[in-house]
Amino acid sequence: MSYAEYLAAIGPEIALTIAALLVMSIDALWPRSVRAIPWIGIAGLLVTLAMLPMFRAERVAFSGLLVIDPLAVLFKVIALISVILVALLSISHRPLRGFHEGEYHTLLLFFAVGLMFLVGAAHLLMIYLALEMVSLAAYLLTGHLKLDPRSSEAALKYYLFGALCSGLFLYGASILFGLTGTLHLDGIAEAVRASGLSAALLAALVLMLIGLGFKIAMVPFHLWAPDAYEGAPTPITALLSVASKAGGFAVLLRVLAVAFPLEALDWQPMLWVLCVVTMSLGNVIAVRQGNIKRLLAYSSIAQAGYVLVGVVLMRQTPAGLPSAMIYLIAYLFMNIGAFAVVIVVSNALGSDKIEDYRGLARRAPLASASLAVFLVSLTGIPPLAGFIGKFYLFAATIDAHAYWLAVIMGVNSVVAAFYYFRVVRAMYLDAGKSEEPIGTARPLQVAVGVTLLGTFVIGVWPQPFLLFAAALPLGF
Amino acid sequence: MITEITTTHWIVLAAVLFGIGLLGVLARRNALVILLSVELMLNAANLVFVALGHHLGDVQGQVIAMVVMAIAAAEATVGLAVIVLVSRTCRTLNPDELTELKG
Numbered sequence: 001m002s003y004a005e006y007l008a009a010i011g012p013e014i015a016l017t018i019a020a021l022l023v024m025s026i027d028a029l030w031p032r033s034v035r036a037i038p039w040i041g042i043a044g045l046l047v048t049l050a051m052l053p054m055f056r057a058e059r060v061a062f063s064g065l066l067v068i069d070p071l072a073v074l075f076k077v078i079a080l081i082s083v084i085l086v087a088l089l090s091i092s093h094r095p096l097r098g099f100h101e102g103e104y105h106t107l108l109l110f111f112a113v114g115l116m117f118l119v120g121a122a123h124l125l126m127i128y129l130a131l132e133m134v135s136l137a138a139y140l141l142t143g144h145l146k147l148d149p150r151s152s153e154a155a156l157k158y159y160l161f162g163a164l165c166s167g168l169f170l171y172g173a174s175i176l177f178g179l180t181g182t183l184h185l186d187g188i189a190e191a192v193r194a195s196g197l198s199a200a201l202l203a204a205l206v207l208m209l210i211g212l213g214f215k216i217a218m219v220p221f222h223l224w225a226p227d228a229y230e231g232a233p234t235p236i237t238a239l240l241s242v243a244s245k246a247g248g249f250a251v252l253l254r255v256l257a258v259a260f261p262l263e264a265l266d267w268q269p270m271l272w273v274l275c276v277v278t279m280s281l282g283n284v285i286a287v288r289q290g291n292i293k294r295l296l297a298y299s300s301i302a303q304a305g306y307v308l309v310g311v312v313l314m315r316q317t318p319a320g321l322p323s324a325m326i327y328l329i330a331y332l333f334m335n336i337g338a339f340a341v342v343i344v345v346s347n348a349l350g351s352d353k354i355e356d357y358r359g360l361a362r363r364a365p366l367a368s369a370s371l372a373v374f375l376v377s378l379t380g381i382p383p384l385a386g387f388i389g390k391f392y393l394f395a396a397t398i399d400a401h402a403y404w405l406a407v408i409m410g411v412n413s414v415v416a417a418f419y420y421f422r423v424v425r426a427m428y429l430d431a432g433k434s435e436e437p438i439g440t441a442r443p444l445q446v447a448v449g450v451t452l453l454g455t456f457v458i459g460v461w462p463q464p465f466l467l468f469a470a471a472l473p474l475g476f
Numbered sequence: 477m478i479t480e481i482t483t484t485h486w487i488v489l490a491a492v493l494f495g496i497g498l499l500g501v502l503a504r505r506n507a508l509v510i511l512l513s514v515e516l517m518l519n520a521a522n523l524v525f526v527a528l529g530h531h532l533g534d535v536q537g538q539v540i541a542m543v544v545m546a547i548a549a550a551e552a553t554v555g556l557a558v559i560v561l562v563s564r565t566c567r568t569l570n571p572d573e574l575t576e577l578k579g
Contacts, residue, residue, distance in 0.1 A: 125540050132547045136554045143558055149565040153574040156562045159555055160510050160571060164501050166551070167517035170544065171494055174524035178487070181532050183540070227577040 009061035009068055012051045012076070013116050019044025020109035027102020034101055038091045041105040042084055045112065049080045064184050065126040066117070070472050074325065075119035075250040078332055082243040083112040085336045085447050089235040092441035094347045095145055096233055104144055108239075111137035115243060119250035122258070124173040124183040127251055128166070131215070134247055135162050138240060142232040154231025161224035162214060169211025175204040176259075185258040192264045201265060208255060209270075215248030216304045219278040229297035234346060237293055238339035241300040242332050249307060249328060253314070253321070262315050271312045276408050279305025283415040292342055293352050295419060296335070299378065302416060303331050309393050309405055316400040322469035323396040327389035329465060330458050334377040334386055337451030340444055341371040348438040354423055359432020367440055368427045370448050375420040377455050380413050385458035392466075486527035494520035507562065507569045511555050518548045 007014065023041050026033055056073045060066070087108060090096055096104065114133030121127040139162065143155025177183055179200055180191035192201065213221040229237045260267055282302030289295040310324025342352065344367045349356050361368040377384035390413065397406040440448070458465055493516055500513025522541040529537015563569055566576075 125543060129543065129547060132551060136550060139554055139558060143561055146561055146565070150576045152558070152562045152565045153576050155558045156507060156574065157571060157577075159558050160501075160507060160514075163511065163514040163551060163555060164517075167497070167514050167521070170518060170521040171524070174490075174521040174528070177525060177537070177540075178528045181528075181534065183536070230577050 006061045009055070009059055010066070010117075011055045012048045013113055015051055016044060016048045016109060016113050016116065019048070020106055020113060023102065023109060024106040027106065031102075034098070037102050037105050038087055041109055042087050044109060045080055045084045045087065048112075048116075049077065049084070052076055052080075060122070064186075065123045066120045067122045068120055071250070071253070072120035074468070074472070075246060076116050078246045078329060079112060079115040079119065079243050082239065082246065082332050082336060083108060083115070085340075085450065086235045086239045086243070088443045088447040089238060089336075089340055089343055090233075091443040092347065093233060093235050093343050094350075095148070096235070099145070104141070107137045107141050107144075111141065111239070111243070115247045118247045121251065122185050122254065124176065124185070124188075127255075128170055128173065131169070131211070131251070132166060134244065135166065135215075138162075138236075138244055141236045141239070142228055144236070145233055148231075150231040151233065152231075154228045158224050158228040158232075161221075165211045165214035165221065168207045172204045172207025172211065175200055175207070179204065185254065188259040189261050192259070193261055195264075197265050205260060205265060205267060206270075209274075212248055212252045212255065213274070216245050216252065216308075217301050218274055218304060218308070219281045219301065222278070222282075222301050225301060226294050226297045229300075230291060230294045230352075234293065234339055234343050234352075237297070238336050241296070241339075242335050245300070245304055246328055246332070249304075249311070249324070253311060253324075256311065257314065268312055268315070271308065272405070275305055275308035275312050276405070277305075278302070278308060279409065279412045283412050283419075287415065287419045289419070290354055291352050292345075292354050292357070292423065295354065295423070296338060296342070299416065299419070300335060302412065303335070303378070305412075306390070306393060306409065307331070309409060310396060312405070313396050313400045313402060316402070317396055318470075319392065319396040319399050321472055322466065323389075323392035325469040325472065326392050326458075326462070326465055330377070330385035330389040330455070333451045333454030333458065334374045334384070337448060337455060338371060338374040338378070340447045340451060341367050341374070344438065344440050344444055344448075347441070354426055357423060357426045358430035359435075360427040360438075362435055363432065364438040364440070367438065367448070370452055372424045372427065373452060373455060375424055377459070379417045379420045383456075383459045385455045385462075388459055388462045483527050483531040486523060490520040490523040490527070493517075493523065505570045505572055507559050507571060510571075511552065511559065515548060515552065518544060 023037055027037055052073060058069050111134060114130050118130035118134055121130050139155055139159045142158050143152050145151035176188055180188045182188060210221055217225040256267060279302045282298045282305060286295050286298035289298060307324050307327050310320050313320035346352055377386035380386045380390035394406055497513045497516030501510050504510055522544055525537045525540045566574055
């Protein structure tokens with residue numbers, strides 16, 4: 001393949017990089033145009049999203065470093081939609097207004113570029129490079145509110161944990177290089193099949209699982225998540241809990257499915273334990289939280305546990321991978337939607353405490369109703385997106401005869417209902433201190449509208465998503 | 477008596493380096509020292525890549541080490557920026573003393 005063809009393969013990424021550079025230059029050259037910057041960024045993201053269907057032809061580019069396949073394209077769509085929604089949330093988030101917005105949106109766009117490379121990476125060095133690109137932007141965005149000690153503290157904790165995990169990942173990759181003589185995922189698979197199980201191989205797998213487990217906040221590598229989620233600007237919390245996690249899942253899927261064939265190394269029991277611990281611990285600790293961002297942080301740890309169910313089962317049943325993807329798409333809309341309402345409330349009240357949500361239904365009826373819909377969907381009640389996601393995960397567990405996993409997931413859903421409904425109760429049944437109505441800025445209205453639409457459409461009419469997800473080849 | 481330095485020696489040296497780095501991250505309570513320890517871990521991985529690249533006669537090993545060095549430099553830059561920020565706003569570099577965020 002010629003170099004021009006390689007470049008054509010990454011057209012959307014190039015377009016987005018140009019948009020990021022444009023935003024950066026405009027910010028530097030015309031400081032007065034600061035109000036337009038977020039919209040230029042969003043336009044760049046929309047153009048990139050529109051380009052994706054034209055660049056979806058399957059191919060392997062840059063001598064096997066990158067692949068463009070249906071899975072990568074689907075993850076790129078997820079990444080771009082979530083970054084667009086986060087950019088919308090950022091426009092109206094009060095602490096971010098007029099505070100180095102050019103830098104903020106440049107970093108957001110580079111985060112998206114990194115994510116697009118991450119989901120298509122098929123070589124461990126490329127994965128490491130993209131992982132770092134995403135992480136570095138995420139550290140800086142977390143610490144963006146530099147006058148707020150909480151934001152800086154969150155950035156430091158996130159950074160130290162992330163740097164450690166990327167070091168472990170790299171060392172795992174170096175062990176794999178020693179064992180197999182290559183860093184191409186398919187080359188690794190061949191060598192692993194030929195050589196069989198060894199202690200070094202197991203060590204490499206564990207080290208790499210730690211590095212990726214950090215990205216998806218899998219227990220026990222989740223310790224950074226609650227602090228980073230609470231201290232970061234709220235749109236970035238939404239970004240970390242959805243986009244960053246989706247990227248981590250894309251790599252996890254690819255590494256496990258391609259590089260570690262089950263017949264050489266059975267990773268299922270290990271991942272089974274991690275999955276069960278992740279959803280249970282996340283839910284149990286979420287019950288005790290008094291801050292809504294922290295509650296959603298623990299809830300998103302638990303939600304990652306549900307997605308992991310699909311990953312654990314992906315080799316046992318053809319329903320495993322599609323169910324994980326459906327859940328991830330549903331989670332994208334309901335979780336970002338919930339954070340959008342959190343921003344509406346914190347703009348008006350300057351607080352993220354659940355006790356301040358008392359009587360919110362009278363002050364902001366639409367926002368409260370939307371938050372209730374998102375929380376009900378996160379619980380998994382029909383006819384919303386979360387129900388469809390959970391339904392297919394349950395179907396996958398039954399199909400794979402993993403009944404214990406189904407039981408544990410069911411118990412977890414009940415525990416989750418308890419704390420989600422605590423917020424709904426505070427909004428609707430408890431009396432508030434004030435009756436003063438709360439307004440919602442236009443960009444936030446759009447974001448809430450889009451996420452509500454997504455939550456309802458997937459819930460009521462999931463067929464197109466199912467067909468698309470079911471068409472994903474398992475071997476990718 | 478060691479007469480020749482073999483690939484095994486390099487791998488063992490890298491493992492020791494990695495262990496020192498990991499111990500530093502887990503035991504030391506200063507953000508700067510933790511950052512240094514992480515760099516040590518990255519260099520351990522680099523050493524493995526270079527030694528194995530030489531052993532396998534594969535230039536990939538060296539290439540990977542160069543790329544990793546560039547990434548490590550970027551990572552250290554971001555890390556130092558965050559550390560400067562924290563030392564200004566929070567007046568401490570001990571992660572355990574940063575307790576604004578608690579649940």
